[in-house]
Amino acid sequence: MGPAPAGEQLPEATWKSKAMEPALESTGKERKKATSRKRAVPGSPVEGFLQPVKLSQEELYKEPTNEELNRLRETEILFHSSLLRLQVEELLKEVKLSEKKKDRIDAFLREVNQRVMRVPSISERELTDQAWLPAGVRVPLHQVPYTVKGCFCFMPPAQVTVVGSYLLGTCIRPDINVDLALTMPREILQDKDGLNQRYFRKRALYLAHLAHHLAQDPLFGSVRFSYTNGCHLKPSLLLRPHGKDERLVTIRLHPCPPPDFFRPCRLLPAKNNVRSAWYQGQSLAEDGSPEPPTPHYNTWILQDVALESHVQFLSTTLGSTQGLKDGVALLKVWLRQRELSKGLGGFSGFLVSMLVAFLVSTRKIHSTMSGYQVLRNVLQFLATTDLTVNGISLCLSSDPSLPALADFHQAFSVVFVDSSGRLNLCADVTASTYHQVQHEARLSMALLDSKADDAFQLLLMTPKPMIRAFDHILHLHPLSRLQAACHRLKLWPELQDNGGDYVSAALGPLTTLLEQGLGSRLHLLVHSRPPVLEWDISQDPPKHKDSGSLALGLLLRPEGLTSVLELGPEADQPEAAEFRQFWGSRSELRRFQDGAIREAVVWEAASMSQKRLIPHQVVTHLLALHADIPETCVHYVGGLLDSLIQGFKQTSSTGEEALAAAVRCYDDLSRLLWGLEGLPLTVSAVQGAHPVLRYTEVFPPTPVRPVSSFYKHLRERASLLxxxxxxxxxxxxxxxxxxxxxxxxxxxxxxxxxxxxxAAFQLRLAELLTQQHGLQCRATATHTDVLKDGFVFRIRVAYQREPQILREMRSPEGMISLRDTPASLRLERDTRQLPLLTSALHGLQQQHPAFSGVARLAKRWVRAQLLGEGFTDESLDLVAAALFLHPEPFTPPSSPQVGFIRFLFLLSTFDWKNNPLIVNLNNELTAEEQAEIRSGFLAARTQLPIMVIITPQDRKSSLWTQDGPSAQILQQLVVLAAEALPILEKQLMDPRDSGDIRTVFRPPLDLYDVLIRLSPRHIPRHRQAVDSPAASFCRGLLREPGPSSLMPVLGYDPPQLYLAQLREAFGHLALFFYDQHGGEVIGVLWKPTSFQPQPFKASSTKGRMVVSQGGELGTVPNVEAILEDFAVLGEGLVQAVEARSERWTV
Amino acid sequence: MVARRRKRAARDAEEGIPSPPGYSAIPIKFSEKQQASHYLYLRAHSVREGTKSTWPQKRTLFILNVPPYCTEECLSRLLSPCGPIQSVELQEKPDLAESSKEPKSKFFHPNPVLGFQVAYVVFQKPGGVLAALTLKGPLLVSTESHPVKSGVHKWISDYADSVPDPEALRLEVDSFMEAYDQKIAEEEAKAKEEEGVPDDEGWVKVTRRSRRPVLPRTEAASLRVLEREKQKRARKELLNFYAWQHRETKMEHLAQLRKKFEEDKQRIELMRAQRKFRPY
Incomplete structure (x- = not known):
C-alpha cells in the first residue's frame, strides 16, 4: 500500500533519466499491458534519447581510406542521404527471409512435393456426379449453374514447380507465401474445357481431392481453401506446417493446365467462352444476337497458363541483380502500407515486379541501380503515366494476329499486357484502384522531392488505412443489395463474365456513377477490395455477400464543397435531357440572375457542417435512383463526431458560423478603434489574441442577453454581479x-x-468608445472590456518598447544589457507572439476550412480526458495545424473526422523525446533552416520542455509548451490516444456496430485517488459536457435581445476559481484534473514523494503535521484535514469528496 | 479511516499533540462541523546573534502552517484573548524583514490566490506570546458570530470587489504621474546644471542630451560594432586561394560527412531499439 505511481512525481530536472516510463503505472494491469504492447519502450531509460555526437578531432580529420570514400560516393549517387541508406538497409534486413528459415521452408517444400505426388488417382466419371467426394470435403467453388458436361478423373500432377516471389527472392515478411504450380496431366482435361467454366470445375475438384488426402497427413498443421487473388472461380489450397512452424510459411497450391493445352487465340479479350444459353439456363437466344465477350473469364484461364512463363521471364530480368530485388521488396512494403496489394483487383507484388521488368526493358531502370532508385523510378513512372488511357505492353513481337492495345482498352479499364501479347496483367484492377495507386505515387514523389528528413518513415513505415486516409467513408451493407443493383444497371453480360460475382460486376459502374455525381466536390474515390477469405475444407465456400461490406472512401476537394448548386445545361440544349435523367426528380428548371434558364440541382445545406455532408445527400440520392440501393443500406461515415463540437440546441451547425459572426464583430470593433478620435496617440494596429479569433475555440461564444432579474446590479459601474x-x-x-x-x-x-x-490609455479608450459609439465599457489598469453586439472584447493597449524596458539591466560599469525576465517574456508572448500566431492560424483557416473543426475536436478530446490544463490552447492548436501543414503521407484533411483521427495517430506515434514538431506556418522555414533547428534541438535537448513545438516565429524556445505538459501528463495523453485510436477506427469502419461514438471521449476515472464531485448548479458550462445533460439550470439568458445594456458577468467560472485555490494550497501534495467544458468531477492524484515522512522544516510545513514514528519526529500530509479542506474551500460547489484509495496511508 | 482516526485521537490524548522541539502545536479547524484539524506550529520569534530582523524580539509570535481560509483579521481575533495585539502579518514563507509599509495599489497588484502561509503576530506586551504558546484549541476560524466566507460566497464577493472604480483609478494614475514627472524634471534640471561642468578630476560628463550626443552604452551597440569589424575582415579574406586552404575545405567537408554519418548511425541504433523498422 505504499505511495504508488512511480513515475509520477519527479522533479522537472530529472525527467530525462527516468521519465517516460509509463506514468501512472499502478493504475491497473490492463492499462500497463496495453502500454507495453503498443509502445515498446526501450530497455534502459537513457537509451531512449539521442545524445549529441562526440567525435574526437583526430577521428574527424584522419585520412580517409579508399573504402570509406567509395561508400560515401555511392551514398551520394545511389541514395539520397546516408540516413536514408541506413534506414533502407535496416528495413530490408527486417522484411527479408533469413537463410535459416529458407532452409526450413525448402525442406518442407520437398516434403510437400512428395506427398502431392503420392495422392492416389481416381477413375473417370461425370463432372456432375460428385458422390465420390468424401464427406469431409466440399467443392471449393459455387457451381452455378450446376450442370456441366464433361468427365473428371484424378491423377497426380505431371509437374510441381515453385512459382512466384519465393523463387525470385523478393518475398517479404510477414505472411510468407510459397506458390506451387501443379500441372494437371493432359488426361484429365478434354477438348473445349475452356468453355462454360468446365476447366474451373475440374480445377476445383482436383483441389478437393488433393485436400482430402493431404488433410489426413500429420505433416500439415492446417489445410484450408482460399481464392487465388480473391478470384472466386479459382480456389487454391493452403498448406501450413504442423507445430511451431505453423506461422512460418503458407504453401499455396495452384493447379494449372499443361502448356499448349489451350489455344491462345480462343482466349483473346473479345472472345466469348461462357455461353448465355448455358449460363442463363435458356435455350439459344432467339434474336441471334452475338454472344458478349468474356474478357475477365478468359484472363483467368490465361493467368493459369502463363504462371510458369511469367516466373521465367521475371527471373531472367530480375535474376541476379540485388538492387532490383531490393527495389521490388521496397515497393511491396510501400503497397502494403497503403493497403493496395490485397484482395481481388489489388495492385499486387507480382504486378509491381512485372512493372519493374517493364521499366528495365524500356531502359528506365538500370540493373546497377539501388533499391531506393528503383522505388523512386517506379513511383515516378506511376505518377506520370495513366494506364487507363495509355496502356503498356511487354510484348515485342509484331504479330498481326495479336490484339492491339486499343482492343484491350475496350475490354479492361487498366491495361498492362504481358510478353505473350494476349494477357492483360491488370485485368482485375479497377480504374479507381489504379487512380489510387497513381495518387499515392504522386504524393510519395512530392514527399521525396521535398527532401524531408523523415521521408523514409512517412513513405514506408506509416500505415495508411482507409479510415485515416479518406475524408468520408461510405459503407454499403448488406452486400446482397448489389445483386439487385446489377439488374437495375443491366449488367448481365458482366455478371456472366464474372461468373456471378455481383460485387465485382457492380463495382465499376457504381464508382463511375458516384464520381460523375460528386463532380467537383471529389478529388478521389476509392473502394475497398473484398478481402481474400480462407475457409475450412469441410465448409462450403463463402458467398459473395460474406465478405462483409463494401467501403468507399471519398477524398474531398474543399473548394468544391461550399457550393450547394449543381449547375446543369440550359433548358433547350440537348444535354438537358441527359442531366434530367441523371439527377431524376432532384433536377429542376431555374432562372438565374444572368437571365439563363438552366437545369439545376439544389441541395439543402445552411451551415458549413451541412455543406460538408452534401456528398451524403448526393450518394444516397444517386444510389437510390440508379441502383435501387435504399438509404438504409448506405452507412455514411462523415459527420459522426460533429455532435461533440455542436453547441446546445444547435444541431445544424458545428460552430463555424458562430465563430465567423464573432470575428465579424471583432472586425467592426477594430474599424471603430482605428477611427477613434481624441486619443493622444492614434491606433496603429489591432490584433486578435484569442482562440475565437483564430476559429479554434471549442464552443464559440454566443451574444449575451442577460435577464436583469437574475443578477445583482452595480448601478454606478453599470455592471451585473x-x-x-x-x-x-x-x-x-x-x-x-x-x-x-x-x-x-x-x-x-x-x-x-x-x-x-x-492605465490612463485604457481609461481614455473606454471613455471615447462610450462617448463616440455608445458602447458599454469597463476599464481596469491592464485592459478595457467592451460590450459590442452581445460579444465582450478585452482590449489591451500595448507599448512596443515595454518588453525592452523590462529587459534592461544596468551593469555596475553603466553598460546597459538586455536580459530576458519572466515579466518581459510574458509581455512579449501576450502582445507580440500570440497575435502573430492568431493571425497565422486565422489564415490557415481560410486555406483549409476543416481546420477549425479538427482543432476544436482535438481540444475537446484532450480536455475531456481531464488533461486540458496541462496543455496550453496554443500548443494544441499548433499540433492541429501541423496536420494541415505537414500532412504527409496523407493529404490535408477536409473533414473534422479524419483530422481528429490523424490527431490521435500523431499523438500516439510521435517521438517527442527525440524530435521537435516543426509547424512551418506560412512556409517560412527553408529545408536548411529546419535541419539547423533539428541539430540545435539535439544539442539543447536537456534544457527544452518535453514537448517541443517550433514555429517560424519561435525557433528555439518552444514558447507554448514551456509551462507544461510535464513528461508524465504527456505520456498519459499518449497512452490514452493509443487506446482511443483503434476503438474509434473500429467504430467508424464497422457499419454493423453502431456503438456510442462518445466512448473515446469519456475519461477513465479509476486511476484517481480522490474524486471531488461538483454540483451542476454552479458549473456555468454544464451544457457543454460530453454527455450533455438532459436538463440543466437557467443561466440568466434571454433568447431575444433584451433591454439590458449592463456589462455581463465576465469570466466567472466557479470550478476554475476553485481549482486555482486548490492548486495554490495543495499543489505541492497533489495534482488536480478537470474538464473545463462542463465536467462534474475533479480528479485528484496524490504525489507519492511528498507522502514520505520528512524532517520538520519551517519552510515546508504547508498542510503537513508532525507525527512521531519510532521515537523520531517527522512531518506527513494531514490528509484527513486536507480532504475536509477540499469541501471547505469549495463550499456550495462541492457535492461530495470521495477518497477512493488508501495509497496515502503512511 | 475511521478506525485510524480513533486510534490517532486516543494517541493524541495520551501523549499530547506531537510537536517539533521549540514549537507548540495548536489544532485549528474551519468550523465546528469539521472533524479533523490542521495544526498551527507556534514559536516565539528569535534570531541568532548578529542576524538582522525587523520584528521586535520577545513580543513577536511566529506561526507556521496557517490554512488558506484563515485571514489576518481571523488570526487577530483568535489570538486576542492572549493579550492586546499590535499587528498581524501573513506571508508566503518565513521572512525576517517586515514587508514595506507602503500599501500596494490594488489596481496594479491584484490580490493573489492564497495557500498555506506563515504569520508574524506582534503583541503589545511579551506576555501575549507566552499566553499564546500555551493555548489549547482547537481554534475555530469561522464561528456563528464571525462567519468567514468560503466557496461560492467568497468567489461572488471577490468578483464584486474586482469590478474596478474608474474614478479612483484615474486619481491614482494622475497622482503617480505627477510625482513621476516631478522627479524626472528634477533629474533633468540637475543634469542640465552639470552639463559641460568638469568634475573634481576634470572629467566632463557627456550624455544623450548633450550638444554632441554619443553612442549609448548598451550591450547591443557594442556587439554591433564588433560584428561590423568582423564582416570587414571577412570581406578582405580570400577563399580557397592557397592549396592548403583548398585541402582544408575538402577535409572539413569530409569531417562534416563523417559527423553526419555518426549521427545517423546513432539514430538508426535508437530506431532499431524501438523496433521502428518493422513495417507490420
Missing amino acids: PRPDKPCPAYVEPMTVVCHLEGSGQWPQDAEAVRRVR
Whole structure:
C-alpha cells in the first residue's frame, strides 16, 4: 500500500533519466499491458534519447581510406542521404527471409512435393456426379449453374514447380507465401474445357481431392481453401506446417493446365467462352444476337497458363541483380502500407515486379541501380503515366494476329499486357484502384522531392488505412443489395463474365456513377477490395455477400464543397435531357440572375457542417435512383463526431458560423478603434489574441442577453454581479484584442510609469468608445472590456518598447544589457507572439476550412480526458495545424473526422523525446533552416520542455509548451490516444456496430485517488459536457435581445476559481484534473514523494503535521484535514469528496 | 479511516499533540462541523546573534502552517484573548524583514490566490506570546458570530470587489504621474546644471542630451560594432586561394560527412531499439 505511481512525481530536472516510463503505472494491469504492447519502450531509460555526437578531432580529420570514400560516393549517387541508406538497409534486413528459415521452408517444400505426388488417382466419371467426394470435403467453388458436361478423373500432377516471389527472392515478411504450380496431366482435361467454366470445375475438384488426402497427413498443421487473388472461380489450397512452424510459411497450391493445352487465340479479350444459353439456363437466344465477350473469364484461364512463363521471364530480368530485388521488396512494403496489394483487383507484388521488368526493358531502370532508385523510378513512372488511357505492353513481337492495345482498352479499364501479347496483367484492377495507386505515387514523389528528413518513415513505415486516409467513408451493407443493383444497371453480360460475382460486376459502374455525381466536390474515390477469405475444407465456400461490406472512401476537394448548386445545361440544349435523367426528380428548371434558364440541382445545406455532408445527400440520392440501393443500406461515415463540437440546441451547425459572426464583430470593433478620435496617440494596429479569433475555440461564444432579474446590479459601474441564491450565470469569456499605438518618444522610460500611462490609455479608450459609439465599457489598469453586439472584447493597449524596458539591466560599469525576465517574456508572448500566431492560424483557416473543426475536436478530446490544463490552447492548436501543414503521407484533411483521427495517430506515434514538431506556418522555414533547428534541438535537448513545438516565429524556445505538459501528463495523453485510436477506427469502419461514438471521449476515472464531485448548479458550462445533460439550470439568458445594456458577468467560472485555490494550497501534495467544458468531477492524484515522512522544516510545513514514528519526529500530509479542506474551500460547489484509495496511508 | 482516526485521537490524548522541539502545536479547524484539524506550529520569534530582523524580539509570535481560509483579521481575533495585539502579518514563507509599509495599489497588484502561509503576530506586551504558546484549541476560524466566507460566497464577493472604480483609478494614475514627472524634471534640471561642468578630476560628463550626443552604452551597440569589424575582415579574406586552404575545405567537408554519418548511425541504433523498422 505504499505511495504508488512511480513515475509520477519527479522533479522537472530529472525527467530525462527516468521519465517516460509509463506514468501512472499502478493504475491497473490492463492499462500497463496495453502500454507495453503498443509502445515498446526501450530497455534502459537513457537509451531512449539521442545524445549529441562526440567525435574526437583526430577521428574527424584522419585520412580517409579508399573504402570509406567509395561508400560515401555511392551514398551520394545511389541514395539520397546516408540516413536514408541506413534506414533502407535496416528495413530490408527486417522484411527479408533469413537463410535459416529458407532452409526450413525448402525442406518442407520437398516434403510437400512428395506427398502431392503420392495422392492416389481416381477413375473417370461425370463432372456432375460428385458422390465420390468424401464427406469431409466440399467443392471449393459455387457451381452455378450446376450442370456441366464433361468427365473428371484424378491423377497426380505431371509437374510441381515453385512459382512466384519465393523463387525470385523478393518475398517479404510477414505472411510468407510459397506458390506451387501443379500441372494437371493432359488426361484429365478434354477438348473445349475452356468453355462454360468446365476447366474451373475440374480445377476445383482436383483441389478437393488433393485436400482430402493431404488433410489426413500429420505433416500439415492446417489445410484450408482460399481464392487465388480473391478470384472466386479459382480456389487454391493452403498448406501450413504442423507445430511451431505453423506461422512460418503458407504453401499455396495452384493447379494449372499443361502448356499448349489451350489455344491462345480462343482466349483473346473479345472472345466469348461462357455461353448465355448455358449460363442463363435458356435455350439459344432467339434474336441471334452475338454472344458478349468474356474478357475477365478468359484472363483467368490465361493467368493459369502463363504462371510458369511469367516466373521465367521475371527471373531472367530480375535474376541476379540485388538492387532490383531490393527495389521490388521496397515497393511491396510501400503497397502494403497503403493497403493496395490485397484482395481481388489489388495492385499486387507480382504486378509491381512485372512493372519493374517493364521499366528495365524500356531502359528506365538500370540493373546497377539501388533499391531506393528503383522505388523512386517506379513511383515516378506511376505518377506520370495513366494506364487507363495509355496502356503498356511487354510484348515485342509484331504479330498481326495479336490484339492491339486499343482492343484491350475496350475490354479492361487498366491495361498492362504481358510478353505473350494476349494477357492483360491488370485485368482485375479497377480504374479507381489504379487512380489510387497513381495518387499515392504522386504524393510519395512530392514527399521525396521535398527532401524531408523523415521521408523514409512517412513513405514506408506509416500505415495508411482507409479510415485515416479518406475524408468520408461510405459503407454499403448488406452486400446482397448489389445483386439487385446489377439488374437495375443491366449488367448481365458482366455478371456472366464474372461468373456471378455481383460485387465485382457492380463495382465499376457504381464508382463511375458516384464520381460523375460528386463532380467537383471529389478529388478521389476509392473502394475497398473484398478481402481474400480462407475457409475450412469441410465448409462450403463463402458467398459473395460474406465478405462483409463494401467501403468507399471519398477524398474531398474543399473548394468544391461550399457550393450547394449543381449547375446543369440550359433548358433547350440537348444535354438537358441527359442531366434530367441523371439527377431524376432532384433536377429542376431555374432562372438565374444572368437571365439563363438552366437545369439545376439544389441541395439543402445552411451551415458549413451541412455543406460538408452534401456528398451524403448526393450518394444516397444517386444510389437510390440508379441502383435501387435504399438509404438504409448506405452507412455514411462523415459527420459522426460533429455532435461533440455542436453547441446546445444547435444541431445544424458545428460552430463555424458562430465563430465567423464573432470575428465579424471583432472586425467592426477594430474599424471603430482605428477611427477613434481624441486619443493622444492614434491606433496603429489591432490584433486578435484569442482562440475565437483564430476559429479554434471549442464552443464559440454566443451574444449575451442577460435577464436583469437574475443578477445583482452595480448601478454606478453599470455592471451585473452574480447572486448567491441563483445558479451560476452563463460563462462569458472576454475575447482578448491587442491594440498597438503609433510610436512616440513621449512615453516614460520606467516600467512602473509605463504601466500608469497604459492605465490612463485604457481609461481614455473606454471613455471615447462610450462617448463616440455608445458602447458599454469597463476599464481596469491592464485592459478595457467592451460590450459590442452581445460579444465582450478585452482590449489591451500595448507599448512596443515595454518588453525592452523590462529587459534592461544596468551593469555596475553603466553598460546597459538586455536580459530576458519572466515579466518581459510574458509581455512579449501576450502582445507580440500570440497575435502573430492568431493571425497565422486565422489564415490557415481560410486555406483549409476543416481546420477549425479538427482543432476544436482535438481540444475537446484532450480536455475531456481531464488533461486540458496541462496543455496550453496554443500548443494544441499548433499540433492541429501541423496536420494541415505537414500532412504527409496523407493529404490535408477536409473533414473534422479524419483530422481528429490523424490527431490521435500523431499523438500516439510521435517521438517527442527525440524530435521537435516543426509547424512551418506560412512556409517560412527553408529545408536548411529546419535541419539547423533539428541539430540545435539535439544539442539543447536537456534544457527544452518535453514537448517541443517550433514555429517560424519561435525557433528555439518552444514558447507554448514551456509551462507544461510535464513528461508524465504527456505520456498519459499518449497512452490514452493509443487506446482511443483503434476503438474509434473500429467504430467508424464497422457499419454493423453502431456503438456510442462518445466512448473515446469519456475519461477513465479509476486511476484517481480522490474524486471531488461538483454540483451542476454552479458549473456555468454544464451544457457543454460530453454527455450533455438532459436538463440543466437557467443561466440568466434571454433568447431575444433584451433591454439590458449592463456589462455581463465576465469570466466567472466557479470550478476554475476553485481549482486555482486548490492548486495554490495543495499543489505541492497533489495534482488536480478537470474538464473545463462542463465536467462534474475533479480528479485528484496524490504525489507519492511528498507522502514520505520528512524532517520538520519551517519552510515546508504547508498542510503537513508532525507525527512521531519510532521515537523520531517527522512531518506527513494531514490528509484527513486536507480532504475536509477540499469541501471547505469549495463550499456550495462541492457535492461530495470521495477518497477512493488508501495509497496515502503512511 | 475511521478506525485510524480513533486510534490517532486516543494517541493524541495520551501523549499530547506531537510537536517539533521549540514549537507548540495548536489544532485549528474551519468550523465546528469539521472533524479533523490542521495544526498551527507556534514559536516565539528569535534570531541568532548578529542576524538582522525587523520584528521586535520577545513580543513577536511566529506561526507556521496557517490554512488558506484563515485571514489576518481571523488570526487577530483568535489570538486576542492572549493579550492586546499590535499587528498581524501573513506571508508566503518565513521572512525576517517586515514587508514595506507602503500599501500596494490594488489596481496594479491584484490580490493573489492564497495557500498555506506563515504569520508574524506582534503583541503589545511579551506576555501575549507566552499566553499564546500555551493555548489549547482547537481554534475555530469561522464561528456563528464571525462567519468567514468560503466557496461560492467568497468567489461572488471577490468578483464584486474586482469590478474596478474608474474614478479612483484615474486619481491614482494622475497622482503617480505627477510625482513621476516631478522627479524626472528634477533629474533633468540637475543634469542640465552639470552639463559641460568638469568634475573634481576634470572629467566632463557627456550624455544623450548633450550638444554632441554619443553612442549609448548598451550591450547591443557594442556587439554591433564588433560584428561590423568582423564582416570587414571577412570581406578582405580570400577563399580557397592557397592549396592548403583548398585541402582544408575538402577535409572539413569530409569531417562534416563523417559527423553526419555518426549521427545517423546513432539514430538508426535508437530506431532499431524501438523496433521502428518493422513495417507490420
